[in-house]
Amino acid sequence: MKIAVAGTGYVGLVTGVCLASKGHQVTCVDVDEKKVEKMKRGETPIYEPGLQELMAQSVKNLSFTTDYKEAYRDADVIFIGVGTPEKYDGSANLAYVYEVAKQIAQNAEKHCVVVLKSTVPIGTNDKIESYIHDKQINDVKIYVASNPEFLSQGTAVHDTLHASRIVIGVTEEYPAKVLQKVYEDFDAPKLVVERRSAEMIKYASNDFLALKISYINEIANLCEVVGADIEEVTEGMGFDGRIGNRFLKAGIGYGGSCFPKDTKALNWLANFNDNEIRTIRAAIEVNENQKFKLIKKAKKYYHDFLFLNVAILGCTFKPGTDDLREAPSLVNVPLLLEDGAHVRIWDPVGTANFKKRFPDKIQYCDSIEQAIEGADICLILTEWESVKNFEVEKFQKLMKCPIVLDGRNCYSLSAFENTKITYDSIGRKTIN
Numbered sequence: 001m002k003i004a005v006a007g008t009g010y011v012g013l014v015t016g017v018c019l020a021s022k023g024h025q026v027t028c029v030d031v032d033e034k035k036v037e038k039m040k041r042g043e044t045p046i047y048e049p050g051l052q053e054l055m056a057q058s059v060k061n062l063s064f065t066t067d068y069k070e071a072y073r074d075a076d077v078i079f080i081g082v083g084t085p086e087k088y089d090g091s092a093n094l095a096y097v098y099e100v101a102k103q104i105a106q107n108a109e110k111h112c113v114v115v116l117k118s119t120v121p122i123g124t125n126d127k128i129e130s131y132i133h134d135k136q137i138n139d140v141k142i143y144v145a146s147n148p149e150f151l152s153q154g155t156a157v158h159d160t161l162h163a164s165r166i167v168i169g170v171t172e173e174y175p176a177k178v179l180q181k182v183y184e185d186f187d188a189p190k191l192v193v194e195r196r197s198a199e200m201i202k203y204a205s206n207d208f209l210a211l212k213i214s215y216i217n218e219i220a221n222l223c224e225v226v227g228a229d230i231e232e233v234t235e236g237m238g239f240d241g242r243i244g245n246r247f248l249k250a251g252i253g254y255g256g257s258c259f260p261k262d263t264k265a266l267n268w269l270a271n272f273n274d275n276e277i278r279t280i281r282a283a284i285e286v287n288e289n290q291k292f293k294l295i296k297k298a299k300k301y302y303h304d305f306l307f308l309n310v311a312i313l314g315c316t317f318k319p320g321t322d323d324l325r326e327a328p329s330l331v332n333v334p335l336l337l338e339d340g341a342h343v344r345i346w347d348p349v350g351t352a353n354f355k356k357r358f359p360d361k362i363q364y365c366d367s368i369e370q371a372i373e374g375a376d377i378c379l380i381l382t383e384w385e386s387v388k389n390f391e392v393e394k395f396q397k398l399m400k401c402p403i404v405l406d407g408r409n410c411y412s413l414s415a416f417e418n419t420k421i422t423y424d425s426i427g428r429k430t431i432n
């Protein structure tokens with residue numbers, strides 16, 4: 001089958017490469033010439049484990065272009081995987097999706113199925129379909145199907161090849177058949193539903209996970225007050241299959257390009273329809289506060305941060321990615337700088353992106369040791385493996401004042417018991 005994919009971000013590129021790996025002929029389209037040139041050389045424009053290798057293996061089925069006219073002209077299926085960023089009012093910005101829809105309408109010369117992978121508000125597929133039909137030039141049948149994406153950054157290739165489910169939202173039989181064929185070699189349950197249900201499945205899933213995280217963060221905050229241990233609590237809860245043990249990790253809040261955006265978008269959509277979704281509104285509020293948790297903890301040890309040497313371990317929104325979108329580091333570091341702290345940051349892949357936003361005032365370090373040497377306090381913001389495997393004695397050996405505030409519960413409390421390190425984490429008692 002001849003497939004075109006619009007957009008080469010996490011969703012578009014990973015989808016394109018995975019489909020090519022299953023034998024489809026895939027053309028990935030992007031407006032960014034530099035990006036396209038890079039991909040033609042076999043390099044991925046995003047950091048995603050395993051993607052570059054799979055791209056190399058599938059090279060004979062893959063092409064990259066800025067020439068959307070040629071790509072959409074005779075494609076059987078066109079996936080739309082462009083971004084739907086948050087607007088100022090919290091709603092989703094659909095300008096990129098509409099732009100691609102227009103290009104398809106003006107260039108498709110044969111019957112095809114347009115598949116919306118981007119996360120879009122409920123009802124968008126209907127609108128895109130009417131929009132395409134209004135704008136189309138050639139007398140061909142263009143179907144629109146919703147096929148939301150459930151991949152996570154850092155495990156995107158695995159999540160696509162071994163998806164928990166493939167949701168196909170349609171109003172007619174033909175696009176369902178085509179998508180079943182596209183995905184026939186993917187070992188995942190396939191679910192054919194109404195188009196609006198498919199759109200809602202995406203938001204409801206992401207927002208439920210965000211809600212779970214905010215809930216557990218509130219329980220963790222309460223654990224600190226009443227003397228319970230959140231790690232023990234979540235272990236005990238997770239055995240109940242109805243609750244499950246995933247997405248119960250307490251921390252300094254969720255970030256990334258999805259949960260923050262999708263919670264706000266659903267909240268907006270509810271309000272727009274004279275409705276309310278109070279649980280999600282609460283999840284958003286809890287998350288915004290949780291991001292400041294370590295700063296609040298730091299105030300227990302120092303009145304102010306003037307001239308304080310602060311080591312930051314991890315700046316990405318989670319491990320396995322160089323993505324900084326909505327990362328807690330983006331609110332914590334500016335606060336520390338504003339208050340006159342000397343900030344040093346270590347992150348295995350995120351510092352290049354951080355440097356683009358904060359070129360001055362921060363010392364970027366190549367090792368954890370370099371970041372913590374002489375520090376008055378250390379804040380752990382991302383649970384990278386090298387942080388989790390770091391010998392904790394080194395905090396004592398290298399820091400001026402060994403106070404470690406761990407926003408991701410990277411260590412067991414017992415690791416600090418016979419040390420002079422003050423270890424203050426989330427939802428657990430403080431050691432020393």
Ligand code: UGA
Pocket residue numbers: 119149150151152153154206209213246247248249250251252253254255256257258259317318
């Ligand atoms: C999320 C969803 O997990 C995917 O299923 C979805 O497809 C994707 O959004 C999307 O809509 O595109 P992602 O944003 O890549 O994926 O990252 P997650 O692994 O879900 O983590 C999001 C945030 O939640 C991170 O900041 C992470 O640190 C935090 N988190 C996650 C916790 O604080 N606790 C947990 O137990 C799990």
